[in-house]
Amino acid sequence: MNDKMQAKKDNNRTVEEFLQDLEILKAEIQELYFDDQIPLVIGWSGGKDSTAVLQLIWSSIASLPPEKRTRKIHVLTNDTLVENPIVSAWVRKSLKNMNKAAKEQGMPVSTHLTYPTIKNTFWCCLIGKGYPAPRNRFRWCTERLKINPADYFIRETIRNNGQAILVLGTRKAESTQRATNMAKHRKWRVRDRMNTNPHRPNCLIYLPIEDWRTDEVWMYLMQFENPWGQDNKDLFTMYRGATADNECPLVIDTSTPSCGDSRFGCWVCTMVSKDKSMEAMILNDEAKEWMQPLLDLRNELDVKNDHDKRDFRRNFGTVQLFERNVDGQTSVQHIPGPYKREWREHWLRRVLEAQVQVRKTAPPEMRDITLIQPEELSEIRRIWLEEKHEFDDSLPRIYQEVTGEKFKDPRDTGEKAMLGPDEWQILEDLSDGDPMYLELVTRLLDTERQYKTMARRTGIYDTLERCFKTSSRSQNEAIQNAHYERNLKEAAQSGKVEDIKKIVNGEKPEPDQQLSWASLKFNSKQ
Numbered sequence: 001m002n003d004k005m006q007a008k009k010d011n012n013r014t015v016e017e018f019l020q021d022l023e024i025l026k027a028e029i030q031e032l033y034f035d036d037q038i039p040l041v042i043g044w045s046g047g048k049d050s051t052a053v054l055q056l057i058w059s060s061i062a063s064l065p066p067e068k069r070t071r072k073i074h075v076l077t078n079d080t081l082v083e084n085p086i087v088s089a090w091v092r093k094s095l096k097n098m099n100k101a102a103k104e105q106g107m108p109v110s111t112h113l114t115y116p117t118i119k120n121t122f123w124c125c126l127i128g129k130g131y132p133a134p135r136n137r138f139r140w141c142t143e144r145l146k147i148n149p150a151d152y153f154i155r156e157t158i159r160n161n162g163q164a165i166l167v168l169g170t171r172k173a174e175s176t177q178r179a180t181n182m183a184k185h186r187k188w189r190v191r192d193r194m195n196t197n198p199h200r201p202n203c204l205i206y207l208p209i210e211d212w213r214t215d216e217v218w219m220y221l222m223q224f225e226n227p228w229g230q231d232n233k234d235l236f237t238m239y240r241g242a243t244a245d246n247e248c249p250l251v252i253d254t255s256t257p258s259c260g261d262s263r264f265g266c267w268v269c270t271m272v273s274k275d276k277s278m279e280a281m282i283l284n285d286e287a288k289e290w291m292q293p294l295l296d297l298r299n300e301l302d303v304k305n306d307h308d309k310r311d312f313r314r315n316f317g318t319v320q321l322f323e324r325n326v327d328g329q330t331s332v333q334h335i336p337g338p339y340k341r342e343w344r345e346h347w348l349r350r351v352l353e354a355q356v357q358v359r360k361t362a363p364p365e366m367r368d369i370t371l372i373q374p375e376e377l378s379e380i381r382r383i384w385l386e387e388k389h390e391f392d393d394s395l396p397r398i399y400q401e402v403t404g405e406k407f408k409d410p411r412d413t414g415e416k417a418m419l420g421p422d423e424w425q426i427l428e429d430l431s432d433g434d435p436m437y438l439e440l441v442t443r444l445l446d447t448e449r450q451y452k453t454m455a456r457r458t459g460i461y462d463t464l465e466r467c468f469k470t471s472s473r474s475q476n477e478a479i480q481n482a483h484y485e486r487n488l489k490e491a492a493q494s495g496k497v498e499d500i501k502k503i504v505n506g507e508k509p510e511p512d513q514q515l516s517w518a519s520l521k522f523n524s525k526q
Contacts (some may be wrong), residue, residue: 010206011213018216025208028192028268029060032206039072039157040206043150046077046091049169051226051235052217053209057167058107058227066106075111080145081376082122082266084278085291085358085369087305088334090238094230114149115207118379121145122268123372127348128383130338132310133270133301145266158202167198167206171217194230223456267294270302293354297306300350309343310336313478317470319482332486334479346395348380352402378409392424418449440471 013021033040042057044050054075061069075098077091095111102109118124122145125131134141157164195211197203209217221232267278278295281288314320314337322329339347355371362369381395399407424442431438444467451460473481491499 013216015219018219022220024062025056026063029057029208030064033064033071034068037071037161038163038165039074039161040165040167041074041076041157043169044075045078045169046087046094047169048217048235048239049171049209050214052220053167055224055226056208058109059224062105062107062227063136069087069106069108071108073109074106074153074157075109076150077111078114078146080122080141080143081373082268082371084265084267085294085366086281086288088099089366090235094228096516097230098228101392105227112153114153116145118147118373118375120148121373121376121379122266123351123376124379124383126339127344127351128376128380129315130311130340131305131315131389132270132306132336132339136271139271141266154200154203154439158200163202163204165194165204165206167208168525169209170207171210171212179192195510215275232340256395266289268298268301268476270298273302287363290358290363290366293357297350297354301347303327306339308335310340311338311340313337313470314474317466321482321486332483334482341388341390345398346394349398349402352399356403374410377407378411381409382411386450389443390424391419391442391446391449391483392421393417396419404406418452419445426477427511436471436474440467443467443471 010432042050042054044054057073061073075095077095081089081092092113095113098111101107116122116223122141125140125144126133130288131140135281140460142393154166155166193207195205195207197205212220218236226232264276267275269275275295275298278298282291282295294327312319312334314335320335321332322335324333351372355369358369358371359367377395377399379487381393384390384395396407396409399405423445427441427445428438444464447460447463447467451457451463480505488504489502
């Protein structure tokens with residue numbers, strides 16, 4: 001049966017036909033389980049589709065005799081540390097139930113909760129390094145928060161076992177974009193519902209419910225008992241409180257669509273205009289109104305134009321230009337860089353304020369909610385001190401002002417720094433309102449301080465030179481210099497000697513004239 005005939009059959013499948021196909025699918029899963037000892041890795045997000053897949057795999061293997069359940073089954077879940085709090089609580093409770101049920105039932109199931117590394121968390125990137133809120137053209141979050149943690153576990157599994165089969169709850173009926181992506185991956189198909197993984201040669205991808213309709217997913221969850229003791233009606237209630245129809249899946253590569261349109265994803269997601277799921281939860285249930293500060297913060301992050309909040313240089317300290325074409329008019333503009341210091345401090349303050357507020361208003365079981373981890377605060381402090389050279393050390397002060405508590409840094413050695421708030425204030429007064437002068441002096445002093453503690457000071461002159469290169473010009477001067485270097489480079493590459501002379505003398509070269517048919521015929525030199 002070809003793909004089109006199969007799709008038509010699945011779209012018109014009756015309940016009786018679905019139940020028959022379900023038995024065939026269970027037999028297929030058992031056959032796959034018996035093929036060899038390659039471990040199964042089930043990507044479970046806590047949503048309906050991944051729950052249906054896990055329940056299907058669990059039930060199929062549980063019906064086998066205990067002595068035949070020798071193949072390992074790993075349940076892989078990723079926590080970005082900025083998940084929707086309701087879903088995050090649901091996931092953690094479910095994982096606990098799974099471990100307990102697996103032990104009682106003699107199932108070879110183990111759960112694994114992965115996290116991004118501290119240096120790659122959302123707040124360390126946004127508040128620490130100053131990355132702007134994610135956008136389609138700068139989707140920096142997906143790889144750091146989702147792909148890398150899951151990929152690390154999969155790579156370790158392959159390294160220890162030679163191969164792995166990744167089981168996902170991806171369905172064609174979820175969205176047109178999802179169906180299109182799945183169709184592209186069919187060229188790697190090795191059997192029904194199974195593809196090779198172009199990103200991991202030793203990892204197969206199994207999609208047992210790829211042809212299920214949404215109503216079939218819910219019918220299966222409502223009519224068949226959850227094997228790890230969770231009540232699927234609670235899952236349905238959680239979905240009923242929102243409006244969209246998709247969930248945020250386990251992300252394994254950049255071809256996976258953003259979770260911004262999904263029912264449950266990161267509460268800070270700015271990839272779409274609104275967080276419809278959280279809005280619906282708050283509107284539909286008074287008991288969830290405590291999440292309003294999170295929604296307010298997310299909406300504050302999501303602005304169309306945040307250039308006034310960002311530095312004119314990129315993170316590496318130089319001005320970068322790009323050509324912009326609007327309505328046929330081409331212009332060369334600079335690319336805005338990371339958030340300025342004042343806005344990085346602003347976002348830190350806002351996150352801490354939201355955390356303080358929700359801890360007061362959330363239900364008792366959610367009162368220990370943490371929006372930004374102590375380890376993240378420590379890393380942000382390190383970035384500001386060591387990479388940004390902001391030696392006035394403002395994070396502990398902001399933390400105490402907002403929370404009323406003293407910040408306890410797990411990395412704090414108790415040693416008194418050579419430079420601190422007092423020295424910063426003196427330099428700020430001496431700079432007389434010139435931000436670039438203040439930046440240059442503080443960077444030079446802090447660079448010297450950092451090298452003072454090193455056994456060898458090799459490279460200090462190069463580092464000091466970079467301070468002058470990135471921090472000695474005003475914004476206008478730096479942007480003009482970037483245009484100067486760009487024009488000079490283009491003129492040199494095209495061999496236009498006269499243009500080079502004009503650029504060096506501060507003149508503008510004549511723009512290239514587009515030749516018409518008449519000019520080519522009558523004005524060209526023979």
